[in-house]
Amino acid sequence: MAYYSIADKCLLLEKINSTIELSTLLDLLGEQIDSLELLDGYLINLLDASGTALISRKVHFTSEYQFLENTYADYKIELTPDAANLSVKAYLQKQIIQADIVNATGEVKRLLGLWKLEDMAAIPLMAAESKQNSKLPGTIVLLKQQGKITHEILDIFDELVALFHAPLCNALEYAYLKDNQDRLEAAAAEQSRFLQFIVEMNNMTSPDRIYDMFAHELFHKLTFDMVGFFLLENEVLVSKKISITNPRYEARRAKWEQFLLSHPYQQNTTDGGISHTFMRNTPLLFPDVQKIKHLPMSSNDQATMKILGGVRTLLMVPIRHQNHPIGVLTFFTFVNTLDISESDLILLNNLSAFLGTAIINGRNYLLNLEQHREIERLNLVLQDKVKELAEQASTDKLTGLFNFRTFELELNRRINEFERHTDKAGLSIAVIDIDHFKKFNDAHGHNAGNVVLAGVAREIGKLVRKMDLACRYGGEEFVVILAKCDPEGIRLFAERVRTAIAGAVFDTDAGKLSVTVSVGCTTHQAEDTYESLFKRADHALYRAKENGRNRIETA
Ligand SMILES: Nc1nc2c(ncn2[C@@H]2O[C@H](COP(=O)(O)OP(=O)(O)OP(=O)(O)O)[C@@H](O)[C@H]2O)c(=O)[nH]1
Known part of the structure; x- marks a missing residue:
């Protein structure tokens, strides 16, 4: 005996087929489960974009446990074959998995106790008679505080998921495609913005503008609080620019800049992290300075840490031109540590090589400009001299008349x-x-x-x-x-x-x-x-x- 009448089914199908939006479908499914009044709670878990995990997309508990709904929203469960999780089992086996209430252990036992459940089952989001090889969008976990999850209940749910199975498959695919498209569009926008940055940097000749633009780009890519540019000049590593993200760091920035004027880092690995990075031509990362600040440090580093106060993550990357170090980029966070991945390091390495080229290009341009100006100036002097000599050759010195x-x-x-x-x-x-x-x-x-x-x-x-x-x-x-x-x-x-x-x-x-x-x-x-x-x-x-x-x- 079917629970849903033909008329009810038609009505519901009409609603289901009117949307391709996943959230609307989930709301509809939720409404239907609620209106059955057979359960005390449920979780709808859907396959994630990578197809390797289930994510709780809709959670409903009794009013007593509603505070847990947020905790379980977007909860991720990896689809590992040996997992004890009912949902994972139901998904992988494509069949209903009922909790063994008497002999429950581990996670199942914990959940039964947590929500004071008398019964719990996970059902695949497809009708029992669906072909085993058809796609499965996810599972529903049925929770019952009083009474059992009977065959009658499971039959009704079988009817319900049969209606939602295909539309949910499509909506899920559509949502992931859309996400992917959004991600691709965002990546394309980021790429074109970055290209713009590269073009602008290539046309830039003023060192100050180069540092500003570069710092802006670095802050855009990674959430550092301060970036310092050091270049080798007259045998020492001179601080050329220190940029901050937040004006509240201005006092320590200015103080450090002042300090560096009289204490530039030397070309000696023992002089501190910046010198070390430069001499070794390799990045140096301290994930959390607070954990190592008791270790011995050079006097320059000690003073720097004192001036900057509360440095957390510290990263130093050599600025290279044609693979030779010409300076060092220093990155700091002050409040929180920052996880720097391998790919972040590769990105920073590439960017700093690009910075090196931009700096040298800028320098060469300015040098050319200076040389050009000097040549023009000498030309003018020469012209004046030629004029003077011509006058001397044609005039009489005493009277100023022609000779x-x-x-x-x-x-x-x-x-x-x-x-x-x-x-x-x-x-x-x-x-x-x-x-x-x-x-x-x-x-x-x-x-x-x-x-x-x-x-x-x-x-x-x-x-x-x-x-x-x-x-x-x-x-x-x-x-x-x-x-x-x-x-x-x-x-x-x-x-x-x-x-x-x-x-x-x-x-x-x-x-x-x-x-x-x-x-x-x-x-x-x-x-x-x-x-x-x-x-x-x-x-x-x-x-x-x-x-x-x-x-x-x-x-
Ligand atoms: N102070 C001065 N005297 C000059 C200069 N060049 C030539 N003289 C002098 O000009 C004088 C020219 O003398 P003369 O050629 O005998 O002619 P003059 O005394 O003017 O007599 P007349 O031309 O016949 O009226 C000489 O004494 C030269 O030394 C000069 O640059 N400075």
């Missing part, structure tokens, strides 16, 4: 240019010579003579236009090349120079003194060469001297 060499080059160039031009606007030159300069020197001294030479040059400089060129020809003689200047123009210019100098007073060490100049000028004529043009101007100057000095003559 004879420049005059020669420039006059030749301008004659050539002038000949090519069709408009033939005049090209004139004026030769200016200080009168009786020998006497002046003799009377007032060479220094006064120099002041006058510079002063005369200044007066000439004031009168020339941008396109003209004033030069010191040598001694006390000056020449000016005037572009686009006809005979009348050069005469006017020469006269202006003569009057300006005659009216100028020069402040020399022999007192305020004046001089006069004679000027010979000429303008380019057809077929003129440098020599012929200059010779004509020189003749004009000669005549100016002949005719009494302090005058101009044109030719």
Whole structure:
């Protein structure tokens, strides 16, 4: 005689088939068991994702023991063939296992006593008539405080699990697939975040940013409270950066940093853990420092432990570049110890090698940058020097005017240019010579003579236009090349120079003194060469001297 009517079954099946969610199905199954009012408690155990254990997914006890429901929720029972557990047996044998109340021992006896049970049985979550090779999603443990778990009860449950068997199999598979997918998605997201970190680190050149980013990544991966970066510099292990996760560790961080400035770890294995890790090029792990703090330590380590206070897990990993240690990473926890697995160590080793490369790359980049800047700076110095030398080569030191060499080059160039031009606007030159300069020197001294030479040059400089060129020809003689200047123009210019100098007073060490100049000028004529043009101007100057000095003559 079936317990469930066809109508009830249909109704229930409709509800069961409307969901693929495991938790909804378990709730439905729970509701059904409750509504039967045949038991004082039950546990629904389902196979875990690995298929090697059962996990209690739904637990219901009488009100007296409801406080235990949380304890047994998600309780894991390994599916080992020799286990005394009823559920394991029911699962592996795919049949109902009833507790032997009279001869119960071990775990079964303990549970019977614990929950004051009169009977207990575990049933597979499939109907008795199901094929032995069909999948089994789990078991139900039936608990009874009063009375026995009778055949009638077991028959009703057989009907019930028959309804739930296949949907539970599907829901379980779906849940694990979904979990797997979630895990895969989380792993993919983590991988792409990590890739991003690698790319950013590779582009990073500022050491401080490298340490910050790296510490951030390390704290993300493992729950350390503090990470320190030590690098070998000038033969000692210098603390480059100490990062913390929580501001409450700031005081000890700052104190340790201060201490390390005056007590850097040396390249000597006996100087402490950091030195040891560096010299041996191998990680050093203290799972719980509190347990070994009575053992002998180097003075640096002793001081460090005192400053940092309550260090629990301490790990030191060499920072390597191409397998050679260039520094040490130190990790600390302060409150709790941290389990560091073999795979964590491998990860930290790989990360620290990556850090080593990033640091060296950053250093090389900065070195290149510095070298580049130095080259640019030297180039500028060189350019200035070249400019200065060029100026020295083309100018006269005493007067600041262009020198004879420049005059020669420039006059030749301008004659050539002038000949090519069709408009033939005049090209004139004026030769200016200080009168009786020998006497002046003799009377007032060479220094006064120099002041006058510079002063005369200044007066000439004031009168020339941008396109003209004033030069010191040598001694006390000056020449000016005037572009686009006809005979009348050069005469006017020469006269202006003569009057300006005659009216100028020069402040020399022999007192305020004046001089006069004679000027010979000429303008380019057809077929003129440098020599012929200059010779004509020189003749004009000669005549100016002949005719009494302090005058101009044109030719
Ligand atoms: N102080 C000074 N004197 C110079 C310099 N270069 C040349 N002299 C002097 O200039 C004088 C030129 O003399 P001279 O060529 O005889 O001509 P001068 O005495 O000016 O007579 P005239 O040109 O005929 O009026 C010489 O005494 C040179 O020593 C210089 O750089 N500084």
